[in-house]
Amino acid sequence: xxxxxxxxxxxxxxxxxxxxxxxxxxxxxxxxxxxxxxxxxxxxxxxxxxxxxxxxxxxxxxxxxxxxxxxxxxxxxxxxxxxxxxxxxxxxxxxxxxxxxxxxxxxxxxxxxxxxxxxxxxxxxxxxxxxxxxxxxxxxxxxxxxxxxxxxxxxxxxxxxxxxxxxxxxxxxxxxxxxxxxxxxxxxxxxxxxxxxxxxxxxxxxxxxxxxxxxxxxxxxxxxxxxxxxxxxxxxxxxxxxxxxxxxxxxxxxxxxxxxxxxxxxxxxxxxxxxxxxxxxxxxxxxxxxxxxxxxxxxxxxxxxxxxxxxxxxx
Numbered sequence: 001x002x003x004x005x006x007x008x009x010x011x012x013x014x015x016x017x018x019x020x021x022x023x024x025x026x027x028x029x030x031x032x033x034x035x036x037x038x039x040x041x042x043x044x045x046x047x048x049x050x051x052x053x054x055x056x057x058x059x060x061x062x063x064x065x066x067x068x069x070x071x072x073x074x075x076x077x078x079x080x081x082x083x084x085x086x087x088x089x090x091x092x093x094x095x096x097x098x099x100x101x102x103x104x105x106x107x108x109x110x111x112x113x114x115x116x117x118x119x120x121x122x123x124x125x126x127x128x129x130x131x132x133x134x135x136x137x138x139x140x141x142x143x144x145x146x147x148x149x150x151x152x153x154x155x156x157x158x159x160x161x162x163x164x165x166x167x168x169x170x171x172x173x174x175x176x177x178x179x180x181x182x183x184x185x186x187x188x189x190x191x192x193x194x195x196x197x198x199x200x201x202x203x204x205x206x207x208x209x210x211x212x213x214x215x216x217x218x219x220x221x222x223x224x225x226x227x228x229x230x231x232x233x234x235x236x237x238x239x240x241x242x243x244x245x246x247x248x249x250x251x252x253x254x255x256x257x258x259x260x261x262x263x264x265x266x267x268x269x270x271x272x273x274x275x276x277x278x279x280x281x282x283x284x285x286x287x288x289x290x291x292x293x294x295x296x297x298x299x300x301x302x303x304x305x306x307x308x309x310x311x312x313x314x315x
Contacts, residue, residue, distance in 0.1 A: 005034040005105050007084030007182070010092050011074035012041050016048035018093045018226065023056050025096040035101060036061065040078040043068035071175065072191030072200040079182070079190055087185055091176040093226040094121075100222025104179055107167070107218065115213030116180045116205055118173025120160055121225045128160050129225055131174040132217045135206055136250065138258065141265045148272050156217075165220035172215060175201035177223050184213050192252075199245040206253060235287050239294030243270065247302060260306070267302045270295050 008026060012019045019039065026037055041049055041064045053062050063081060065074065075089050086108050088101070100119060108114055121129040133156060134140060159168045178201055188207050191200045205215045247266060254262045273295045281288040 004036045004084040006086045006088060007082035008037045008088040008090055009075055009078035010039045010090055012039055012092050013068060014044045014046040015092045016046055016052050020052050022092055022094055023060060027059060029096045029099050030101055038078045038081055040074045042074040070196035072195050076190040079185060085182055087180050087182050089175060089178045095224040097224060098222045113214055114216050115184045115208055116215040117218055118178055119223055120219040120221055121176060121223050123225055132156050132170040133172055135171045138262055141262055145268045145272060159217060160219050162219050165218060168217045170215055170217045172202045172205035173217055176225050184208055194248060195245045196241060198242040199249050203249055235290035236294045239291055240297055243298040263302060263306050270299045
């Protein structure tokens with residue numbers, strides 16, 4: 001039985017300090033009568049999280065999973081324990097600055113056409129993050145070959161930096177703070193279990209859009225994204241996981257000739273990155289070595305994928 005308007009779900013993996021800061025800010029700006037907070041510990045090896053559980057016991061629901069299921073798997077588990085009409089999938093490394101949750105609850109209540117919504121995010125330097133975008137296409141992926149730093153749509157940047165928080169339809173919003181109607185999330189089967197980390201929100205938004213749902217950006221302030229995970233980054237693991245999830249997404253949503261073409265374009269992107277990090281090696285040998293190892297591994301996977309697709313095409 002649904003008893004809350006909003007369920008906020010955090011997935012923790014060895015971020016005890018960040019979870020403490022986030023929960024403290026959440027409790028300051030949320031109403032327990034309308035909102036429940038769920039924290040899923042995703043197989044953490046850091047025992048410091050025990051102190052966080054003791055500190056917020058009775059105010060927050062804590063669940064523990066022995067195995068790290070990844071971002072999507074952890075959120076799926078949290079969603080299975082939720083009672084809210086709306087789910088907020090919130091990164092542990094965030095800080096809440098105001099009562100933005102009340103505004104978003106009201107938006108969902110007044111606009112039944114909204115399925116997924118993402119707010120504006122700022123980093124610790126108060127710089128607005130690029131937190132929405134377009135689904136990958138042949139053209140957008142080809143552009144990334146020519147612009148390895150990433151494709152930033154002027155339209156999305158203009159919306160994000162607008163002084164007036166106007167609801168704007170978008171293709172996808174970041175999973176760092178993603179609000180979704182619970183029934184839509186459940187009907188979609190939650191996050192794809194085959195994606196351990198990265199691009200799972202793009203896939204979710206794609207599937208919900210294909211089933212008739214809508215995705216919106218609400219450029220209002222209230223959430224700071226620390227990105228502490230990035231500061232502790234294992235560059236090899238980050239490279240492999242982000243590109244393997246992208247390859248999976250492309251294989252899933254692009255078939256036939258388009259699938260063959262977009263995978264070839266992805267191979268070109270990776271080749272460009274291999275060249276860039278080879279040139280960067282003298283200035284940053286440790287990071288470059290990790291990046292080169294990761295991109296080399298991904299290039300091999302793409303070639304294997306292309307070979308299999310050619311066999312299927314011939315058959």
